[in-house]
Amino acid sequence: MPPPPLLALVDGNNFFCSCERVFDPKLRFLPLIVLSNNDGCVISRSQEVKDLGIPMGIPLFKIKDQIHQHQIQIRSTNFPLYNDMSQRLMQTLKRFAVKNEIYSIDESFLWIPSTIPPRPWALELRAKILHETGLPVSVGVAPTKVLAKLSNRLAKKRPSTAGVWIWENNRETESLLKITPCEEIWGIGGKLSLFLKTNGIQTISEFIATERGWVRQHLGVTGERIWMELHQVPTLGFEETPQLQKSILCSRSFGKEVSSLEELKEAISTHLVSAAEKLRSQKTVAGAIHLFLASNRFKEKKSSTPSTLSHRLLIPTDYTPALIEIGFKLLEKLYRPDQKYKKAGILLSDLQERNHQQLHWFEETVQEEKQQRLMETMDRINRHWGCEKITLGSSGLNKSWSGKSSQRSPNYTTSWSELPLVR
Numbered sequence: 474m475p476p477p478p479l480l481a482l483v484d485g486n487n488f489f490c491s492c493e494r495v496f497d498p499k500l501r502f503l504p505l506i507v508l509s510n511n512d513g514c515v516i517s518r519s520q521e522v523k524d525l526g527i528p529m530g531i532p533l534f535k536i537k538d539q540i541h542q543h544q545i546q547i548r549s550t551n552f553p554l555y556n557d558m559s560q561r562l563m564q565t566l567k568r569f570a571v572k573n574e575i576y577s578i579d580e581s582f583l584w585i586p587s588t589i590p591p592r593p594w595a596l597e598l599r600a601k602i603l604h605e606t607g608l609p610v611s612v613g614v615a616p617t618k619v620l621a622k623l624s625n626r627l628a629k630k631r632p633s634t635a636g637v638w639i640w641e642n643n644r645e646t647e648s649l650l651k652i653t654p655c656e657e658i659w660g661i662g663g664k665l666s667l668f669l670k671t672n673g674i675q676t677i678s679e680f681i682a683t684e685r686g687w688v689r690q691h692l693g694v695t696g697e698r699i700w701m702e703l704h705q706v707p708t709l710g711f712e713e714t715p716q717l718q719k720s721i722l723c724s725r726s727f728g729k730e731v732s733s734l735e736e737l738k739e740a741i742s743t744h745l746v747s748a749a750e751k752l753r754s755q756k757t758v759a760g761a762i763h764l765f766l767a768s769n770r771f772k773e774k775k776s777s778t779p780s781t782l783s784h785r786l787l788i789p790t791d792y793t794p795a796l797i798e799i800g801f802k803l804l805e806k807l808y809r810p811d812q813k814y815k816k817a818g819i820l821l822s823d824l825q826e827r828n829h830q831q832l833h834w835f836e837e838t839v840q841e842e843k844q845q846r847l848m849e850t851m852d853r854i855n856r857h858w859g860c861e862k863i864t865l866g867s868s869g870l871n872k873s874w875s876g877k878s879s880q881r882s883p884n885y886t887t888s889w890s891e892l893p894l895v896r
């Protein structure tokens with residue numbers, strides 16, 4: 474029997490920063506950060522910024538001094554650009570694999586025949602991507618998904634690897650696992666690693682040495698599958714991840730104070746459109762919607778806490794118009810015309826797998842299939858042409874409530890009027 478195929482995880486380095494650097498070469502040699510919507514927090518850091526110890530997610534105002542001192546360059550988020558660069562990256566990756574699975578905007582798993590020597594393959598792949606897209610990536614190759622993820626992290630953290638780490642059972646790997654904490658394992662989040670720590674399991678090598686029965690008893694079937702994968706037994710197939718997201722949150726501060734119901738409806742609709750898209754991408758349906766509004770806590774002390782309303786669905790759904798209809802009902806109940814709102818958001822919870830839903834009457838099933846086809850078409854078009862190419866009218870066109878992006882770079886690759894110029 475031929476040996477099982479190998480898996481590679483390819484992941485863009487500091488992806489948003491790297492996209493910015495492709496089109497603005499002067500940024501290549503300067504420390505750079507990209508900010509979240511509304512220019513609030515740091516969501517991508519160049520290596521120079523990481524080396525300064527500036528953490529991910531920190532609000533901009535907290536690092537004003539460092540920005541000045543180290544001349545850190547700032548860019549507002551530019552998703553049309555990142556999305557387009559992601560598609561270019563994925564196009565190149567496709568040519569290198571038997572099968573591939575896009576995992577996030579800058580990550581993809583590739584299945585490669587085990588007859589291919591992995592190191593030369595990975596080095597060539599890296600060079601091709603850099604040549605064709607200008608993006609630096611790291612490659613981790615291993616027999617299972619969890620180990621491929623881990624190998625990728627090892628490749629990123631160790632400059633001596635030239636961005637490629639091939640999983641091998643040797644002394645070097647063993648000693649690395651002895652010093653790598655459990656939270657570096659894909660699927661073991663902060664909470665679980667804290668639980669493991671309280672049980673005396675600090676490092677990956679200690680987790681691997683833990684008895685399988687104990688892992689199953691305390692971490693459930695998902696934990697057991699992760700443990701198996703670390704023992705080089707593949708348990709996660711195509712499009713399988715070790716954990717299912719339990720809730721989806723979409724919220725954003727407004728760029729100005731908002732008091733009109735119409736603008737709030739646009740914001741809620743926009744959030745629900747993207748949350749529902751996320752639901753469908755992970756093949757889940759939501760069992761409950763929670764909506765919250767927050768007013769300006771500095772100006773209106775009395776009503777500083779966000780007000781929230783929830784609704785439980787009789788039949789869980791991922792159908793955008795149905796979610797928006799409920800969202801609007803909640804909003805109308807919660808809305809006060811005399812308030813000035815700073816933020817609105819929605820949370821979808823009680824998520825369950827789409828296939829595990831109960832069956833309904835025949836007519837409902839036919840209706841549902843039509844709705845599903847409509848949503849699939851919308852998602853496909855948006856995936857291909859960039860987000861929000863097709864959306865619901867209720868989300869509004871000019872979004873006057875939306876956040877400010879004072880430092881956004883041009884849409885170099887998706888807008889004719891913003892093409893890069895060569896002088």
Ligand SMILES: [Mg+2]
Nearest residue numbers: 484485488579
């Ligand atoms: Mg990345």
